[in-house]
Amino acid sequence: MRLTVLGCAGSFPGPESPCSAYLVEAEGFRLLIDFGSGALSNLQRYVGLHAPDAILLTHLHCDHILDAVSYVVVRRYAPDGPYPPLPVFAPAGAPDRLAAASDMYGQENNTVEDVYRFYGLQPGTFPIGPFSVTVDRMNHPVETYGVRLEHDGRVFCYSSDTAPCDALLRLAQGADLFLCEASYLDGVENPPDLHLTGREAGEYATKAAVGRLLLTHLVAAWGSESHTVEAAAGAYTGPLDVVRPGACYDV
Numbered sequence: 096m097r098l099t100v101l102g103c104a105g106s107f108p109g110p111e112s113p114c115s116a117y118l119v120e121a122e123g124f125r126l127l128i129d130f131g132s133g134a135l136s137n138l139q140r141y142v143g144l145h146a147p148d149a150i151l152l153t154h155l156h157c158d159h160i161l162d163a164v165s166y167v168v169v170r171r172y173a174p175d176g177p178y179p180p181l182p183v184f185a186p187a188g189a190p191d192r193l194a195a196a197s198d199m200y201g202q203e204n205n206t207v208e209d210v211y212r213f214y215g216l217q218p219g220t221f222p223i224g225p226f227s228v229t230v231d232r233m234n235h236p237v238e239t240y241g242v243r244l245e246h247d248g249r250v251f252c253y254s255s256d257t258a259p260c261d262a263l264l265r266l267a268q269g270a271d272l273f274l275c276e277a278s279y280l281d282g283v284e285n286p287p288d289l290h291l292t293g294r295e296a297g298e299y300a301t302k303a304a305v306g307r308l309l310l311t312h313l314v315a316a317w318g319s320e321s322h323t324v325e326a327a328a329g330a331y332t333g334p335l336d337v338v339r340p341g342a343c344y345d346v
Contacts (some may be wrong), residue, residue, distance in 0.1 A: 096121045096226075096246050096346035098272065099141055100338045102134040105278045105290075105312035112340045114158035117253065117274065119268035119346075121246045124148050124224035128242060128253060130163040137340050138162075138333045144169060145178070149223050151210075152185040153255035155192050163211075164196040170210045180212040184223065186238040186248060187215055216240050218262075219252055230300050231266055233257035234288055241266045246259055251346045252305070256312065258288045267303035274338070275299065276312035280319060281326040293323035297330030307334040309344070 097120050102113030114131025125149040127138075138146065152160050163183070171180040172220070183189065187277055189214050190206070198205040218240075220229040230240040235256045243266045244251045252270040256278075257263055263280040267273050278290035285292070291299075293310065308331055313320055329334055336342075 096244065096249055096250055098274070098344045098346060100135040100311075100340055101127075101141060102131050102340060103313075104131075104158075104337045105276070105318075107314075107316075107328055108133045108185045111315070114161075116162070118146065119141055119226070119244060119251060119276065120298070124226075126151060126223055126226060126244075129153055129255075130161075130166065131158045132161045133170075135162040135165050141341050146235065147181065149182040149184065150336035151191060151216075151223070151228070152183065153233075153242060153253070154235060154237050155186055155188060155258070156237065159194070159256070160189075161195065164193055166287065167197045167207050167210045173322040176255045176287060177209065181210070182214060182215045182216065183211040184216055184228075187237075190212055229266065231262040233262060242268075244341070246346075249346045252303075254291070254299075255295075255301035256290060258290060259299075262302055263299055266312075267299060267305055271306040272309065272344060273297040273300050273303065273305040273307065274309045274311055277310045277323050277327060278312050278314055278318070280322055293326035294330050296299040297327035297335075299333040300327075300333065300335075304334070305345075308336075310335070310337045311336065 099118040104112040113133025116134030128309040189272040227241040227245040229277035275296040277296040
């Protein structure tokens with residue numbers, strides 16, 4: 096498997112990154128996990144406008160889905176289009192949410208189901224292309240799924256957005272590459288049941304015995320990357336990076 100980071104900013108685009116979007120490929124199949132604000136630009140820059148063979152949306156917050164709305168125009172109105180419906184795996188309500196956001200003309204019964212073929216997510220394991228995909232509910236205010244991909248004996252895990260929960264430890268167990276959010280700073284009073292700190296991300300990486308930890312979803316405007324990395328490194332002694340747009344990792 097190969098991971099390409101298209102966007103990694105938390106909550107809203109940062110000065111150097113769009114919001115969450117991660118392309119994972121194997122055997123020529125490309126799965127786009129999340130499609131946050133601004134990520135469509137980097138999809139074109141790093142892999143290609145029509146690269147995704149399927150999309151998985153972990154939850155319906157704007158910083159994880161909004162460019163799936165812009166992508167409607169790409170697939171519906173392209174000069175050589177329209178393109179066949181693209182498979183989208185997402186929580187309940189995704190068709191209505193994307194349709195409402197893409198409705199430019201106030202049409203009745205507006206839909207995006209000419210562009211996307213939706214499959215509802217539920218905890219469990221299922222195939223997408225060459226991947227064995229396992230999802231489970233995370234600790235976040237809306238229906239949110241962490242993701243575990245397995246292929247050819249290798250494991251990639253993505254936390255999505257979550258506060259501490261047992262399901263994250265199960266998904267990350269033994270992962271070769273663990274992409275984990277670290278939105279909050281340690282040592283301050285953070286709202287409960289929303290996000291992880293750097294220390295918490297490191298603790299999960301250690302408990303799950305992962306091979307490499309990648310930190311994501313940092314909020315540049317009011318965070319501190321150096322403090323987050325220091326806190327994570329204090330809890331996890333393995334290889335650790337903060338992801339950047341355009342970065343690629345082999346799993």
